[in-house]
Amino acid sequence: xxxxxxxxxxxxxxxIRVRGLGKQYRIGGxxxxxxxxxxxxxxxxxxxxxxxxxxPDEETSFWALNNVSFDIRRGEAVGVIGRNGAGKSxxxxxxxxxxxxxxxxxxxxxxxxxxxxxxxxxHPELTGRENxxxxxxxxxxxxxxxxxxFDEIVAFAEIERFLDTPVRFYSSGMYMRxxxxxxxxxxxxxLIVDEVLAVGDSGFQKKCLGKMENIAQHGRTxxxxxxxxxxxxxxxxxxxxxxxxxxxxxxxxxxxxREYERLQRLATETASTYVANPPPRHSHVAQxxxxxxxxxxxxxxxxxxxxxxxxxxxxxxxxxxxxxxxMDEQERPVIHCYYIHPVTKADYALGPxxxxxxxxxxxxxxxxxxxxxxxxxxxxxxxxxxxLIEKLSGILAFEVTMHEQPREExxxxxGEAAYVEDWAWSPVQPVEVGV
Amino acid sequence: xxxxxxxxxxxxAGFDPARSAPASPVIxxxxxxxxxxxxxxxxxxxxxxxxxxxxxxxKVRYKQTVLGxxxxxxxxxxxxxxFSIFFGRLAGIPSDGVPYPLFALAALIPWTFFANALGxxxxxxxxxxxxxxxxxxxxxVIPLASVLGGLVDLAVAxxxxxxxxxxxxITPGWGILWLPGFVLLAMVTALGVGLxxxxxxxxxxxxxxxxxxxxxIWMFMTPVAYPGSLVPERWxxxxxxxPMSGVVDGFRWALLGAGAPPGLPLLAxxxxxxxxxxxxxxxxxxxxxxxxxxx
Numbered sequence: 001x002x003x004x005x006x007x008x009x010x011x012x013x014x015x016i017r018v019r020g021l022g023k024q025y026r027i028g029g030x031x032x033x034x035x036x037x038x039x040x041x042x043x044x045x046x047x048x049x050x051x052x053x054x055x056p057d058e059e060t061s062f063w064a065l066n067n068v069s070f071d072i073r074r075g076e077a078v079g080v081i082g083r084n085g086a087g088k089s090x091x092x093x094x095x096x097x098x099x100x101x102x103x104x105x106x107x108x109x110x111x112x113x114x115x116x117x118x119x120x121x122x123h124p125e126l127t128g129r130e131n132x133x134x135x136x137x138x139x140x141x142x143x144x145x146x147x148x149x150f151d152e153i154v155a156f157a158e159i160e161r162f163l164d165t166p167v168r169f170y171s172s173g174m175y176m177r178x179x180x181x182x183x184x185x186x187x188x189x190x191l192i193v194d195e196v197l198a199v200g201d202s203g204f205q206k207k208c209l210g211k212m213e214n215i216a217q218h219g220r221t222x223x224x225x226x227x228x229x230x231x232x233x234x235x236x237x238x239x240x241x242x243x244x245x246x247x248x249x250x251x252x253x254x255x256x257x258r259e260y261e262r263l264q265r266l267a268t269e270t271a272s273t274y275v276a277n278p279p280p281r282h283s284h285v286a287q288x289x290x291x292x293x294x295x296x297x298x299x300x301x302x303x304x305x306x307x308x309x310x311x312x313x314x315x316x317x318x319x320x321x322x323x324x325x326x327m328d329e330q331e332r333p334v335i336h337c338y339y340i341h342p343v344t345k346a347d348y349a350l351g352p353x354x355x356x357x358x359x360x361x362x363x364x365x366x367x368x369x370x371x372x373x374x375x376x377x378x379x380x381x382x383x384x385x386x387x388l389i390e391k392l393s394g395i396l397a398f399e400v401t402m403h404e405q406p407r408e409e410x411x412x413x414x415g416e417a418a419y420v421e422d423w424a425w426s427p428v429q430p431v432e433v434g435v
Numbered sequence: 436x437x438x439x440x441x442x443x444x445x446x447x448a449g450f451d452p453a454r455s456a457p458a459s460p461v462i463x464x465x466x467x468x469x470x471x472x473x474x475x476x477x478x479x480x481x482x483x484x485x486x487x488x489x490x491x492x493x494k495v496r497y498k499q500t501v502l503g504x505x506x507x508x509x510x511x512x513x514x515x516x517x518f519s520i521f522f523g524r525l526a527g528i529p530s531d532g533v534p535y536p537l538f539a540l541a542a543l544i545p546w547t548f549f550a551n552a553l554g555x556x557x558x559x560x561x562x563x564x565x566x567x568x569x570x571x572x573x574x575x576v577i578p579l580a581s582v583l584g585g586l587v588d589l590a591v592a593x594x595x596x597x598x599x600x601x602x603x604x605i606t607p608g609w610g611i612l613w614l615p616g617f618v619l620l621a622m623v624t625a626l627g628v629g630l631x632x633x634x635x636x637x638x639x640x641x642x643x644x645x646x647x648x649x650x651x652i653w654m655f656m657t658p659v660a661y662p663g664s665l666v667p668e669r670w671x672x673x674x675x676x677x678p679m680s681g682v683v684d685g686f687r688w689a690l691l692g693a694g695a696p697p698g699l700p701l702l703a704x705x706x707x708x709x710x711x712x713x714x715x716x717x718x719x720x721x722x723x724x725x726x727x728x729x730x
């Protein structure tokens with residue numbers, strides 16, 4: 001309430017003050033999906049007329065943000081970093097007033113503009129000119145302000161010739177340039193920016209970064225979320241590192257990046273190897289690892305990939321079979337590799353093995369997996385007894401990146417493809433249609 | 436959502452980074468509980484966004500359809516033809532002494548506006564989910580923009596009256612000056628129901644299936660195809676608690692001089708529609724904080 005705000009007497013140069021901020025999300029309890037239906041609500045009212053509402057604690061809930069407190073001074077450029085799911089987006093959404101916190105309080109000393117995305121509200125049927133005004137209004141600019149900056153925006157986006165063309169005819173590069181240009185001319189006292197610099201070609205990205213730097217140097221307060229440590233290093237002087245919804249570091253950028261990298265290592269180091277602990281009494285996979293091109297389960301596209309398994313057998317048999325599948329983020333199997341004898345290529349079984357421990361490697365010389373996160377599922381069976389001895393799933397997490405395969409116009413996004421295939425197009429040639 | 440004055444003008448006017456910061460925060464964000472204020476002041480601050488959203492809807496609608504503006508004419512025109520043939524001719528429904536086609540049109544034009552405005556506004560939040568997830572603004576702007584967007588169609592449709600009145604040789608009296616008032620009543624009603632429906636639609640996704648059906652029933656409870664004078668006198672006040680019957684009777688009286696001049700029944704309609712608007716606005720504001728998380 002207004003009176004509550006008046007009570008606080010902050011330090012003189014404060015821009016943002018956050019105290020005990022928390023956000024609890026509910027994951028639809030019981031058999032209920034994310035949305036209720038009116039029919040259900042009405043029938044519930046008749047069945048349980050005296051119960052007000054299901055208790056939130058009965059449903060599964062989690063804290064996306066928990067007891068977060070920090071201060072940001074005026075004119076400071078502060079980065080927010082953290083792994084996916086650390087609570088960065090939730091924090092930005094609360095500061096941007098898109099969603100309400102569950103606990104705590106935020107005080108903002110200045111007009112806030114937030115860019116959680118560029119091009120919000122762009123309509124494909126409207127022209128570039130029309131979209132500049134529409135998008136500007138959505139971002140909170142006055143019409144007079146947009147009119148004043150109009151030429152500057154157009155020049156920045158480099159779209160003069162297409163100003164009166166509906167944006168659905170724009171190339172994705174042009175579209176993103178225009179979208180960013182409008183956003184970059186927002187001039188609030190406090191600017192909140194989510195990962196929006198990762199747009200356009202590298203030339204335009206540099207231009208955007210320059211613009212952002214400019215904003216920060218002009219005494220405005222900037223809160224900036226990015227996965228690009230390069231951009232964070234260039235734009236910010238101090239950072240908050242979030243992990244599991246809590247602030248784990250609040251200080252100079254150099255230290256924050258070290259902390260972030262430590263968290264990153266911690267998470268992937270443990271995930272990209274597997275050790276049976278405690279080892280089961282039956283035959284099993286004792287150890288497994290994925291050998292990626294980079295450290296900590298980071299794998300650059302196109303480089304060879306090796307999976308190494310240490311198998312322990314508690315009995316002798318010539319009928320053991322072993323295979324593994326690579327699963328994508330949606331748990332869909334993408335690759336299935338089953339053991340075949342490297343020379344005879346005939347028998348699918350591992351061949352006669354005695355009790356003991358063995359090692360086997362599977363080498364993929366040219367994996368074509370598209371960028372994304374993957375895990376491995378293993379199958380150890382005995383074919384004679386038709387018995388599944390051990391199935392491990394969700395192990396050996398690794399991530400395929402495509403940093404060495406930049407694409408002009410616009411960058412690659414996860415989920416665009418499952419594979420990068422070799423392909424060859426014929427040139428476009430005119431053909432006679434009809435007879 | 437947030438719980439204080441949106442923009443404290445004195446606090447941030449003349450921003451100058453070199454100067455010391457204001458002593459009190461411009462914006463405070465805290466969890467809210469239960470009923471909250473409607474905050475018309477903030478809505479006023481966002482009037483330009485409202486204007487652009489209306490402008491976008493209208494522009495896109497007229498750009499995308501082949502028939503463009505003709506669409507706004509055809510819908511009431513064809514309904515009028517069908518009504519005239521089936522209700523006017525075949526069923527012989529009385530029409531307060533005015534030619535039935537004109538009688539039907541005078542009701543169909545405000546009704547079409549109302550039905551479209553209600554349909555659009557009840558789905559407006561769900562259709563703007565993306566905007567709501569990425570940008571802050573008073574969410575009331577969204578259903579309001581859908582209702583206002585219908586006004587252009589209404590204006591286009593109203594041009595149908597000119598040839599019709601000329602053809603039947605009817606000259607409207609001074610009553611026509613009341614017309615904007617009846618349009619306002621239709622708008623307030625559509626917005627009131629639209630606020631309820633759009634907020635309910637976020638929480639309960641089957642509301643969108645209920646709305647078209649409810650609109651249809653509502654049309655038969657409104658004197659669109661028949662004159663309100665068919666309803667027995669002692670039920671009339673209750674009947675007029677349906678604000679749309681006030682609108683339809685009003686349109687007929689203002690344009691054609693048919694029926695009684697505005698009186699107590701109209702007051703009942705105004706009362707009902709304001710009640711819908713006020714309760715709708717408060718319910719909407721109460722639910723507003725959940726929109727971004729639910730959509």
